[in-house]
Amino acid sequence: MTTKTEAGPEHVLTLERVIDAPVDKVWRCWTEPELLEKWFCPKPWYVSDAKIDLKPGGEFSSVMHGPNGEKFDNMGVFLEIEPQRRLVTTDAFRPGWIPNGRAFMAAEMRFEDAGGGKTRYIARAMHWNEDTLKEHEQMGFREGWGKAADQLETLAKSL
Amino acid sequence: MTTKTEAGPEHVLTLERVIDAPVDKVWRCWTEPELLEKWFCPKPWYVSDAKIDLKPGGEFSSVMHGPNGEKFDNMGVFLEIEPQRRLVTTDAFRPGWIPNGRAFMAAEMRFEDAGGGKTRYIARAMHWNEDTLKEHEQMGFREGWGKAADQLETLAKSL
Secondary structure: OOOOOOOOOOOEEEEEEEEOOOHHHHHHHHHOHHHHHHHOOOOOOEEEEEEEOOOOOOEEEEEEEOOOOOEEEEOOEEEEEEOOOEEEEEOOEEOOOEEOOOOOEEEEEEEEEEEOOEEEEEEEEEEOOHHHHHHHHHOOHHHHHHHHHHHHHHHHHHO | OOOOOOOOOOOEEEEEEEEOOOHHHHHHHHHOHHHHHHHOOOOOOEEEEEEEOOOOOOEEEEEEEOOOOOEEEEOOEEEEEEOOOEEEEEOOEEOOOEEOOOOOEEEEEEEEEEEOOEEEEEEEEEEOOHHHHHHHHHOOHHHHHHHHHHHHHHHHHHO
16 A cells, blocks of 8 residues: 655654554544544543544544643644545644644544454654654654554454 | 635735636636636746646646746645635645645635626635735735736636
């Protein structure tokens, strides 16, 4: 399987792993709000109010909560949806294609059948420049997305 | 007719006018590369190599040429297409949803039947912040987009 990109992005962080659950269950965890809320943030952080409008330009938002009462709105939209295969989101817009805050990243998630009821899960955070890439690394991309993927796997296996 | 935006954008420049040609002809001028090249830049500037892949994430690019040999690549993608009604583009991505340069603007063009074979044409340039809005104003948004719309009208009437 190849990606659709003609030239690779320059400022990308990638998480790739095999999840011990089939694609349809991993897909559900990504696209059903009540499931997303259960895994999307590494504990003890969590998200509430997940909104998933699965179409280009459709809302993809949630509220992130921290253990000390921290609260952040997480607003974005979907850019592209290939059911059971690929999701692309960005925080650069809110619904109506309204430019939102500053453009921080686009995220592409791919879901591939890895055989034996497992899923190859490839998540890429693509940034506009080196500064935001580094900022994201320092925010703990690898540990954060890794822990969230652990939670995603646990949830998908339980479905 | 109302827009689909839930909350208005803050950093927007708008051109609104009635074009003396029907919607289907104005739409053609926007969506056929060989027509786009004839009007998209105010003369004596012009564009060549227009690429129009009319789907979300599809390429929308051209090369701008100035009278003194200036040459600028104009790379972007479509975000949303409502045939004969609405187009949304941005320069923030190149195909593959790869973050592109800096995110400067999203542009929304609406085409409404104004009766009598005319089209109400509403073009909005939506920016991420006040700085880029001002930069766009200083680059001559009003005169530039206005002249281009004159050229668009002349071409659409001739079809």
